[in-house]
Amino acid sequence: MALDQVRWGMIGCGAVAERKSAPAFDKIAHSRLVAVMGRNPAKAADYAARHGVARWYADAEKLIADPEVNAVYIATPPASHAEYALQALAAGKPVYVEKPMACRYGECLTMNQAAEAAGLPLFVAYYRRALPYFLHVKELLDAGAIGTILAVNISLVQSPRPADRNPDRLPWRVKPEIAGGGYFFDLACHTLDVLDFMLGPIIDVSGHSANRGGLYPAEDTVSASFRFANGAIGSGFWCFAAAETGRADRVEILGSAGTIRFASFAFTPIVLENGTGTRQWLPPNPENIQLHLIEAIVAELRGLGRSPSTGATAARTQWVMDAIAGHLA
Structure with a gap:
């Protein structure tokens, strides 16, 4: 076309x-x-x-x-x-x-x-596959800045939003019949997808999900363990019912020669630590x-x-989310 x-x-x-x-x-x-x-x-x-x-x-x-x-x-x-x-x-x-x-x-x-x-x-x-922020992380990885990729750790912890506390007017994002799940499905998919872009497909995954806050029908606390096709392993934790003191937004990629840390949503500086020292970058986002x-x-x-x-790459991400949440047959 x-x-x-x-x-x-x-x-x-x-x-x-x-x-x-x-x-x-x-x-x-x-x-x-x-x-x-x-x-x-x-x-x-x-x-x-x-x-x-x-x-x-x-x-x-x-x-x-x-x-x-x-x-x-x-x-x-x-x-x-x-x-x-x-x-x-x-x-x-x-x-x-x-x-x-x-x-x-x-x-x-x-x-x-x-x-x-x-x-x-x-x-x-x-x-995120086209944003300069995440493209810079991928460039560092592709250039071997941290050596062989060994492991990935994801942590996203948020507090309930005001609308989550009103059972009569809950946001559609916490209604599984509309959203597929809760904030895990709405937000974690971004991180899992950009890791697919940076590191390749996740080929093995398991997880646990629960509703610990009791504010809405969907899951609000999720953990996962996964393995990439390149051999790297990973873990993830997502919670949307925590106190303000527990808030976190961090992805850490561990390599044989260094570490890269960045955020999925907060766009805090990308941090690279390796044998040459510590460096930081913060590429700007477009207005839209x-x-x-x-x-x-x-x-x-x-x-x-x-x-x-594409639909092919996005389907892989959906498969990972469904596997974590226990929705695959």
């Missing part, structure tokens, strides 16, 4: 579309957001008016069928990702879907099979954090490059 101009139709007008993603479509050459859809007509019309989008819909099928739309961005919660992706692919339009790719690994396989059958690309919003990944997607759709995040 080689499009001259990528004309995006966006399904979903929620928070992620305000700054993280949608504004980037109009900042990239040969790319434009031409239509948006939201189930609430008033919100869809408001989003279109505020962002200068020509058309809005309250029906996803109508947006997908719009002849001006030749690529579809799905910015809804995970429970509807597979449904909308399959509709768009059946209409002959490539798809960019938010992360996590779906609620379960089986849905990811169905989406990838549909994309292959249609001969169309399927991309997933694991934008998905910008660089969308640039790569537009380039691929125009036949000029390749996106680092």
